[in-house]
Amino acid sequence: MIVEVIKVLLTFGVTTFGSAEESTLLNVIQEGKREHYELGRFTRRRYQDFLPEKYSREDFIVWTTNTDRTYMSASCHLAGLFPPVGEQVWHKDIPWQPIPIFPSELATMNPLFVGCNRYSTLHKKVWSTEEHYVQIDRENQELYEYLTENSGTNITSLFDAFLIFDALHIEDRQKHVLPEWTKAVYPEPLSSLANELVKSFSFTDEQKRLSTGPFLYFVIRQFEAYLADPSSAHKYLQFSAHDFNIASILNTLGAFEPPLVPNFASTIYIELREQNGTNLINVYYKNYDGPEQIIIKGCDFNCNLQDFKSIVDNFAISPEEWYQICETEVTD
Structure with a gap:
């Protein structure tokens, strides 16, 4: 039985070189909107026995990094995930309702190069010395x-x-x-x-710690909070983020071989399940197809929560630790 889900969603993006035609950029954006809307509908079907049909702030919350496209991606996804029903319908011809999207704490799900000079230096060092x-x-x-x-x-x-x-x-x-x-x-x-x-x-362990540590810390604390008091915790939590966030999370979990660029609208689902009195972690990745089961390195697919905590303990760091580490210079 699923008791809580944390999801990382990849935004749609546009990268151009030279002189790109405006029509091409518009088509990419329109396609991205449709993909995220359909992903929302897919997620609704996937969790129809778990997620309430009606949106409720007590059950669900979504965060995003501070970019236009991640906010837009989250909005399109929510349109498919939580269409208005019953008294939530405010216009008979518009099957959409406003749902709040919150800015993510920088350390929890950051665009990597932002806010952490040490990470930026380490990444350049990987390219030049590894x-x-x-x-x-x-x-x-x-x-x-x-x-x-x-x-x-x-x-x-x-x-x-x-x-x-x-x-x-x-x-x-x-x-x-x-x-x-x-x-x-x-x-x-x-x-x-x-x-x-x-x-x-996320090539080195320190890169993994800085790129995914606060997120993994959040995941562990969130699951612990839910188990301690289910009535005070959200059932479903979502982050709208970037390709390197998806790739770094998978790589830190030991599930990124061979490496593959995440497609637009790819998603990681991290599920907390209760089975015969045991708390288990299941991870799924929906990229081009899927979702496929992710086997965390050092664990089975049905990964005991305590084992999961032990595996990620070397990488999980609090936001306060993240900021402290980011302020230190790379000396070697």
Whole structure:
């Protein structure tokens, strides 16, 4: 039996290089709205025996990072998740109701580079000193030169190449005809490089701690609070966040091999279940298909809550700890 769910939702996004047509950007945004609306409807069906049909602030709460697209994604998702019913219907032709969306505490679900100089420094250090990424740059110099020559953008790094991949991926999703030169690089090898890029956000243990630690701390405390007093805790909690948040959470849980760029409107469901008097954690990931079961490294799919706490204990840190660590400089 499910007793509480915490969900991380990936926003729809737009990344462009060169001069992008306004119609392309509009189509991406419209497609993203539809995807999140349909994901809301999917989630409603998935949890129809758990979630009340009517929205209630006592049962449900949603947070978002402070970007336009994450607020927009959350709004579209909520339209599918909680359409108005009964006395909540305020207009017969508009199956929508306003639901509050709250800004997330920076440490709990942050856009990584924001608010933590230490993390930013560590990430740059991974790219410049970790042999895995140094070798990727070394082996792809000819590719970078090819991209520079044909894209009109100076490409010198894995991150630069990722931006090209992202732009081509969006154009491809819109069924636009890609330039002839892209056939030599898209989908491969750019797709594989993009997968390596998203893993770099949580490549080391300290990166995992800074990118996911406060969120995991929140998850544990939230489940403990619910078990202590179910009447005072929300049943369903949701974060609207980014691809690197999704990737970093999966990587920290030991479930990101091989790495794969999260698709728009991908989602992690973290469920607390009670089974024969035992509290269990189940994790599901809905990316291109799914949702698929996620096996946490060091645990079974039905992961005992105490085992889950022990596994993530090396990474979970309080927001106060996060801010303190972020203020310290990287000296080695």
